[in-house]
Amino acid sequence: MSNFKKVTVTGGPSRQDVLAPLRMTQIVGSKPVLPAEILSTILDYVTVSDLIHFAQVSRRMKEMVYDDTRWILRLRLMGCWNEAEARKRAEASWRKRAGSHGLPHEEEAERTGIGVNDNNDLVSRSRKPQNGSQTMFDAARGQIDAGVNGLQQSVAGSPDGLDAVPVSFNTTTNHSSSYKSQDPLVRLDILSQVRSIRGQARQEYGKIHGSLNLYYYDAITCKDHTTAMIFRIYRDPNHQARMLANLARFAHSDLAQGWQQRKEKIQELSEAFETAVAREFEQALETADVDGKQRRYAQVLAALNGGQKGVEIFTSNSPIVARKHELGDPLDCLRLGSPGHFSAQESQRFFARLAEGFNEQIALIDRIFPASTKAAVTFLERIGKEVFSDYISTLLDEAHQTSLESYLEAVSCTYHQSLYMAKELRPSKDTGDEFYESVDRIIACAIEPHIDLYLNEEYSFFKRKSEDEVGAWERQLSEQDASMQSLYMSNVNRQADKRDFLTSFKKVVMMPVNVLPTFPLSSPFGGKSATAKALVNGENLQKTSQASSQMFARPATPSMIKSTSLSTNQSTTPLPEPPTTELAAKAAIMSSRLEGIRSLFSIEVALNLVHTAKSGIERAAVFYRTQSQFGEDARNQCQQIFVLLLQILGNRHIRAGFDQAVDHLAKYNPKEIQNHGHTEVRPLVTFLELVNVGDLIQQMLDVFYEQEMVASRLTDRNDFIDPAVKEKKKFEQMLDERVAAGLNKGIEVLMAEVEFVCATTQKAEDFNPDAAATKMADVMDIGPSETARNIVDIVSSHTKMLVGSTEKNLLDVFNQEVGLRTFTALCKHLKRQRISVAGSIKLISDMNHYFTYIETLKNQNLLEYFIALRELAQIYLVDASDAKELATIIADGDRFHGIFRAEEVYEFAERRADWYQIRPKVERAMYGIGCGVM
Numbered sequence: 001m002s003n004f005k006k007v008t009v010t011g012g013p014s015r016q017d018v019l020a021p022l023r024m025t026q027i028v029g030s031k032p033v034l035p036a037e038i039l040s041t042i043l044d045y046v047t048v049s050d051l052i053h054f055a056q057v058s059r060r061m062k063e064m065v066y067d068d069t070r071w072i073l074r075l076r077l078m079g080c081w082n083e084a085e086a087r088k089r090a091e092a093s094w095r096k097r098a099g100s101h102g103l104p105h106e107e108e109a110e111r112t113g114i115g116v117n118d119n120n121d122l123v124s125r126s127r128k129p130q131n132g133s134q135t136m137f138d139a140a141r142g143q144i145d146a147g148v149n150g151l152q153q154s155v156a157g158s159p160d161g162l163d164a165v166p167v168s169f170n171t172t173t174n175h176s177s178s179y180k181s182q183d184p185l186v187r188l189d190i191l192s193q194v195r196s197i198r199g200q201a202r203q204e205y206g207k208i209h210g211s212l213n214l215y216y217y218d219a220i221t222c223k224d225h226t227t228a229m230i231f232r233i234y235r236d237p238n239h240q241a242r243m244l245a246n247l248a249r250f251a252h253s254d255l256a257q258g259w260q261q262r263k264e265k266i267q268e269l270s271e272a273f274e275t276a277v278a279r280e281f282e283q284a285l286e287t288a289d290v291d292g293k294q295r296r297y298a299q300v301l302a303a304l305n306g307g308q309k310g311v312e313i314f315t316s317n318s319p320i321v322a323r324k325h326e327l328g329d330p331l332d333c334l335r336l337g338s339p340g341h342f343s344a345q346e347s348q349r350f351f352a353r354l355a356e357g358f359n360e361q362i363a364l365i366d367r368i369f370p371a372s373t374k375a376a377v378t379f380l381e382r383i384g385k386e387v388f389s390d391y392i393s394t395l396l397d398e399a400h401q402t403s404l405e406s407y408l409e410a411v412s413c414t415y416h417q418s419l420y421m422a423k424e425l426r427p428s429k430d431t432g433d434e435f436y437e438s439v440d441r442i443i444a445c446a447i448e449p450h451i452d453l454y455l456n457e458e459y460s461f462f463k464r465k466s467e468d469e470v471g472a473w474e475r476q477l478s479e480q481d482a483s484m485q486s487l488y489m490s491n492v493n494r495q496a497d498k499r500d501f502l503t504s505f506k507k508v509v510m511m512p513v514n515v516l517p518t519f520p521l522s523s524p525f526g527g528k529s530a531t532a533k534a535l536v537n538g539e540n541l542q543k544t545s546q547a548s549s550q551m552f553a554r555p556a557t558p559s560m561i562k563s564t565s566l567s568t569n570q571s572t573t574p575l576p577e578p579p580t581t582e583l584a585a586k587a588a589i590m591s592s593r594l595e596g597i598r599s600l601f602s603i604e605v606a607l608n609l610v611h612t613a614k615s616g617i618e619r620a621a622v623f624y625r626t627q628s629q630f631g632e633d634a635r636n637q638c639q640q641i642f643v644l645l646l647q648i649l650g651n652r653h654i655r656a657g658f659d660q661a662v663d664h665l666a667k668y669n670p671k672e673i674q675n676h677g678h679t680e681v682r683p684l685v686t687f688l689e690l691v692n693v694g695d696l697i698q699q700m701l702d703v704f705y706e707q708e709m710v711a712s713r714l715t716d717r718n719d720f721i722d723p724a725v726k727e728k729k730k731f732e733q734m735l736d737e738r739v740a741a742g743l744n745k746g747i748e749v750l751m752a753e754v755e756f757v758c759a760t761t762q763k764a765e766d767f768n769p770d771a772a773a774t775k776m777a778d779v780m781d782i783g784p785s786e787t788a789r790n791i792v793d794i795v796s797s798h799t800k801m802l803v804g805s806t807e808k809n810l811l812d813v814f815n816q817e818v819g820l821r822t823f824t825a826l827c828k829h830l831k832r833q834r835i836s837v838a839g840s841i842k843l844i845s846d847m848n849h850y851f852t853y854i855e856t857l858k859n860q861n862l863l864e865y866f867i868a869l870r871e872l873a874q875i876y877l878v879d880a881s882d883a884k885e886l887a888t889i890i891a892d893g894d895r896f897h898g899i900f901r902a903e904e905v906y907e908f909a910e911r912r913a914d915w916y917q918i919r920p921k922v923e924r925a926m927y928g929i930g931c932g933v934m
Contacts (some may be wrong), residue, residue: 027808040064047256048209071201075194075252078208086196184233187211188242205253212250217249220265225272227683237297238278241304248305270304278309279302285317286861290367298368307373314368314375315382320357324387327353330395333410334402342399342409344417348392351421358383366429376428376437384442388418392446400453406462411447411454412619444629451630455620455637464614466609466648473605473653587655600690601657606649607695613645613647617708624714638714643727648730654694658738659863661690665745666832670756684746684753688801691739699734701728736810743802743814750798751821754791758829762787767839767876767915784849792853795822799857812859819854819862823869826850830872830904836913840876847873866900875909883918885924902926 012829043051043064075081194204199509210904218229225231230247234240234728248270251263277300284293303311315321328350337343337783362376369375392414399407422443620641665687705728709715715724766785799818802811847870854866878886889895890905900908909915909922 006914036064043070044255045257048213066202068199068201071205073847074205074255074483075196075201076251077217078191078249079252080191080196080200080204080208080249082195082196086198089196091196100832116609140179143572186241187215188239188246208250208253214248215243216247216250216254216266219269220262223267228269233351237300238303240273241277241300244273245304259461274304274309275303277304278313281310282313282317285314294368295728296515298373299370302370302373307369307375307377311375311378313370313454315379318379318383319360320354320361321386324390327357327387328391330391330396333395333407337406340403340405342406342413343830344409344413345646347395347410347414348417348495351410351417354383354387355421355424359424364428371428371430374431374434376431377434380435380438381442383477384439388442389446392418393449397448400457404457407617408454408458408461408619412448412622415443415447416622444786445865447630451623451633455633457635458620459640459644462612463644463648465612466644467652469605469608469612470648470653473602507525525789592758600661601693603651603693605653606700609645609649610700613641614704615710616641617714621712621714622709625712635714638709639722639724641725642705642709642715646727646731649697650699650734654697655734655738658694658742661687662738662742662745668749668752670753683802684749684798688798691742691802694735694739698732701731743810744817745820746798747814747817750795750818751825753794754822754825755829757794758787758825761790762829763834764834765839767833767835767843769838770836770913782845784845785842788846791822792849796853798857815857816859816862819857819859820865822850826869830908831911833911834913835911837877839913840873843876844870844873864897865899868896871896872900872905872908876912877903880914880918883921884925885923886918890922891926
């Protein structure tokens with residue numbers, strides 16, 4: 001039986017209360033469990049020693065503490081973890097295990113964390129526990145539970161996506177014995193000996209912790225820097241610097257509460273040590289002990305934190321920085337040069353001295369600093385900022401305020417000289433391409449603040465100078481025209497009738513003036529390309545002029561103004577004596593206007609504009625040729641300058657000149673000209689010479705385009721949307737249109753001269769000897785008349801002038817048009833003559849002379865007209881007694897190849913001297929007039 005006895009309960013609730021047991025019940029709840037995420041976050045702020053204590057609480061806590069990703073993070077913070085190396089080692093390990101066990105499916109299951117036994121447990125494999133290295137994290141106050149002996153678990157993939165690796169639970173005893181006996185020198189290289197192995201990150205970190213934690217704790221707790229354990233154990237400054245560098249990296253893995261204060265303590269200790277070493281290094285610089293103390297303390301500073309402090313001290317004490325004013329004054333480039341220009345010699349001296357001093361300092365840097373400091377690059381950047389950039393900025397800012405032209409020269413020249421200096425700099429050892437990349441970057445940084453302003457100013461400068469050049473030329477012509485008219489009208493009687501004077505004055509046009517009396521503009525033939533190339537390249541104009549004038553000599557045109565700066569010493573014809581009558585004054589003004597028509601635009605003005613554009617493009621192209629970061633902007637600016645050149649030269653200068661020349665030609669009246677040349681029409685000759693000038697200018701621009709734009713790859717001639725290509729085509733089209741319009745008007749002037757010659761020089765007895773007042777000799781001249789010879793000479797001289805100066809298609813059209821209009825003029829002239837049978841011999845000779853000239857033009861279509869004209873002359877050779885035969889000739893349309901109809905031939909037959917005698921017979925034969933019906 002039980003020995004339990006019933007105990008009497010007193011003071012309790014009444015038995016009759018049914019809720020009494022419920023009221024007496026006490027709810028006892030279990031201790032709440034925190035989620036794994038919160039526990040993991042808490043562990044991130046726990047010290048390393050507390051982490052090990054925490055791992056001893058339970059198996060679950062140990063798994064969280066021993067998680068490999070936690071220790072990989074700490075190794076990464078110290079810069080000791082190489083992910084590529086870890087992955088490589090893991091893959092090698094998997095391949096080795098797969099080959100030795102022949103269980104690829106189990107290895108795959110272990111890698112993915114999925115059990116091969118179709119359960120949710122982690123893959124487990126019986127394997128002997130590893131005897132890992134002893135670390136302080138394996139230390140414990142007691143042995144790990146014996147139940148985990150031989151147990152080995154695999155942890156699934158880490159949160160950062162790394163493959164799962166096995167983690168062993170090893171137990172050790174004595175956690176500090178191995179590290180206390182470690183050689184202090186070995187501790188210096190502990191960080192470099194860390195291996196990146198997945199699953200062993202905790203052990204690797206434990207090695208670091210065991211080697212450095214004692215020094216770390218002493219450094220953050222010592223009150224005086226001089227009493228720190230580092231300086232008591234390590235006596236060599238280089239060893240001290242290396243240990244301080246290790247502690248600085250080790251501090252990055254300290255994530256526990258208060259890590260900022262501890263990190264600041266380590267930093268203060270390092271700064272104190274760095275200050276002391278820097279002081280010693282600076283004293284060594286003063287004593288010039290390069291291979292001794294300088295090199296030693298530079299290596300100490302490099303071991304401490306990279307050595308940048310030593311590089312800064314070396315740079316500050318460098319003569320290039322300390323005495324940079326001795327290299328050169330940037331203002332000397334503006335003061336010592338010609339006024340308004342930049343002296344490139346002074347800037348070149350500066351860059352030469354800078355390169356020489358830099359190379360000397362680089363030689364010292366190679367002897368003092370280790371390659372790991374990259375002292376040469378740091379020194380280069382400091383020199384570039386405090387010396388090079390300062391010089392460039394001061395020079396360009398002052399040049400921009402002083403003179404725009406000197407500023408443009410300074411930007412381009414200094415940039416070009418800087419690139420040349422960069423080639424002279426000697427790189428330090430082990431710098432490689434980084435050195436030259438730094439040089440290019442420094443030069444670009446110095447020029448970059450000025451490049452946009454420079455490109456805009458370059459464009460504006462060319463535009464302003466070009467407009468001033470053309471404007472000065474226009475004003476010069478206007479002033480010269482006023483003075484010429486004043487000179488010619490000075491001796492005129494001012495008491496003449498006012499209305500007659502105004503009527504006469506309306507016929508007078510503005511007289512342009514020629515400034516190129518001896519320039520070979522009238523030579524439209526060979527040698528033009530060479531001449532244009534010589535002009536673009538700025539070669540001697542006088543030699544070109546002399547060579548061309550020897551080949552094609554033409555009478556010089558009077559020059560009214562002095563040559564411009566580009567012209568050579570050319571003689572000018574003195575002004576003639578002023579006329580004494582108003583009629584003579586008007587004739588002189590008209591003659592001067594016609595002879596000066598070629599001066600409506602100047603090749604010298606064009607040459608000035610081309611040279612100005614060439615200078616600007618060559619300056620800007622420096623930035624494109626070097627393939628700098630400003631290259632595309634510079635290329636676009638060069639294209640804009642070329643486009644502006646074509647616009648100003650084409651629209652404002654050449655186009656206006658051609659329009660005015662055409663207007664002058666339209667106002668030409670041969671009757672107002674007293675002295676007519678026998679072989680040329682002066683206004684047309686001068687206009688054709690104007691065409692030659694335009695053609696020479698176009699060839700100059702073609703040479704300029706090929707040499708400066710295409711050869712330099714500033715533009716692509718095959719790119720039809722390129723601005724330069726489009727504008728060049730517009731310029732050529734404008735020039736062709738103006739030449740065509742001028743030639744059309746010139747043909748009209750030429751035909752007016754032909755008609756004038758026909759009307760004034762053709763004698764009545766040429767084609768009708770019977771009309772002569774005196775009896776002519778029995779022997780007659782059967783050659784062409786003087787009028788025919790003059791007409792052929794006039795027409796041929798003008799058509800030949802275009803050979804070589806215009807395209808063949810345009811020349812063929814011009815010749816055909818001249819021939820057709822000459823044919824029309826001759827037909828009109830023939831209808832005004834009286835032609836006898838005896839005079840028909842002279843007429844046939846004239847027609848043969850015209851035909852012979854037309855044959856030289858090699859135009860078959862045009863030749864048909866003059867063949868018909870030659871056949872037409874045969875109707876005047878038929879005797880009056882052969883009227884019926886004459887009628888047959890008139891009615892034969894095939895005889896004239898459809899050029900003349902029978903009605904037109906009949907009109908020409910009416911100009912026979914005996915027409916009124918033979919008319920009834922001819923009409924009877926042609927139309928049957930007078931016939932009766934039998």
